[in-house]
Amino acid sequence: MIELTREPIDAARLLEAVRDANAGGVVLFLGTVREMTGDERTLALEYEAHEPMAKAKMTELEREARQRWPIRGMAMIHRLGRLEIGDVAVGIAISCPHRAEAFDACEFAIDRLKEIVPIWKKDLAPDGRAEWKHPAP
Amino acid sequence: MKVTATIRILLFARFRETAGRDMLELPHEATTADVLRRLRTEFPALTNLVDASRLARGDDFLQADEAIRPGDELALIPPVSGG
Numbered sequence: 751m752i753e754l755t756r757e758p759i760d761a762a763r764l765l766e767a768v769r770d771a772n773a774g775g776v777v778l779f780l781g782t783v784r785e786m787t788g789d790e791r792t793l794a795l796e797y798e799a800h801e802p803m804a805k806a807k808m809t810e811l812e813r814e815a816r817q818r819w820p821i822r823g824m825a826m827i828h829r830l831g832r833l834e835i836g837d838v839a840v841g842i843a844i845s846c847p848h849r850a851e852a853f854d855a856c857e858f859a860i861d862r863l864k865e866i867v868p869i870w871k872k873d874l875a876p877d878g879r880a881e882w883k884h885p886a887p
Numbered sequence: 888m889k890v891t892a893t894i895r896i897l898l899f900a901r902f903r904e905t906a907g908r909d910m911l912e913l914p915h916e917a918t919t920a921d922v923l924r925r926l927r928t929e930f931p932a933l934t935n936l937v938d939a940s941r942l943a944r945g946d947d948f949l950q951a952d953e954a955i956r957p958g959d960e961l962a963l964i965p966p967v968s969g970g
Contacts (some may be wrong), residue, residue, distance in 0.1 A: 780970045797969070800899055800962050805970075806946030828969060833909050860970060868943070868962070869969030870900035882901040883968035884936060 752808045755799055759827050764843035768823030768876075775849030776860040781832045781840040791875045797830045797839065800868040802829070810860040819855040820847055826859065827867055860886040890959030891915075896926070902940075904962055905933060913959045915957045926963060941967045 751767045768776060783795050812824050823845040833839055842859050845854040857886060863869075873883045892915035903909050909928065916922045919942050927934045942949045943962040955961070 752966045798899060799901075799969070800897065800943075800964065803943060803946045803962065803964075856933065866948075866967070867969050868899065868964050868967055869920070871968045872900070882904070882965075884901060884939065884966040885941065885968055886966065 751827070753811065753827045754799055754804060755827055755829055756831045757829075759829055759838040761838070761841055761843075764825045764827065764841050765814045767825035768843045768845040770822035770845050772847060773822040773845035773852075774847050775852040776843065776845045777849070777852040778855050779840075779842045779860050780838045780848060781860065783835050783839060785835045790815070790873075791876055792835065794874045795833045795839065796872040796874065797828070797833065798870055798872075799830055801830075804867050804869055807867040808863065811866065814862065815844070815855050815859055818841045819844075819851045820856070821851075821855055822857070822870055824855075826863070828863075828867070830869075831883070833868060855885055891969060892921045892938060894955060894958065896922070897962040900935065901924055901931065902908070905930060909938070912956050916955055918951075918955060922955060922961065931959045936965055937963075967970065 785792055808826050825843045828840045844852050844856045872880055874880050893912050895917050896911040898906050898909050917926055927937045930937055941964045943964050
């Protein structure tokens, strides 16, 4: 399951999507909106995507992950639009026969998502400042 | 009547906000490097960001020296920050 959504992410749905009789380990990663980054306070984040390409790149990274680990089930959802502190921005669930594979595959998936999927966040500060995040590659 | 060949560039995030629109129409350029050079002049305040960005066609990132066809629709992809 690969989705972009403007609705809150339901972690239970991600877990249900990867349920598998031959999976002995299920890893769920939730990326959530953090209030403090060092001394900087965030009020909210706004996410936008190049949507068709983002879905294609998420499909590509799923394929890469499945080539490296014996994945039974994989589900990825990224939220777009305005998110408040504590909201879930991204959810990834992966099931594998053994837990070590599931942990590794899930870490790979979120790292790769942050590298190749065309999604951007704008950081909104309490004083009204707003800054698009374009980290140096 | 002479029709000038053009290409379209989809804009996102800081580029979209700086331009005040989500698409640019530019004269056709031969390669990705030429398009990026042109985009540096379109975004004089964001040349560092242009240099850190990639171009995509459809769902694929383009290499530095790929040929651009008249009428192509490209996307200017600045460094991503999902997650």
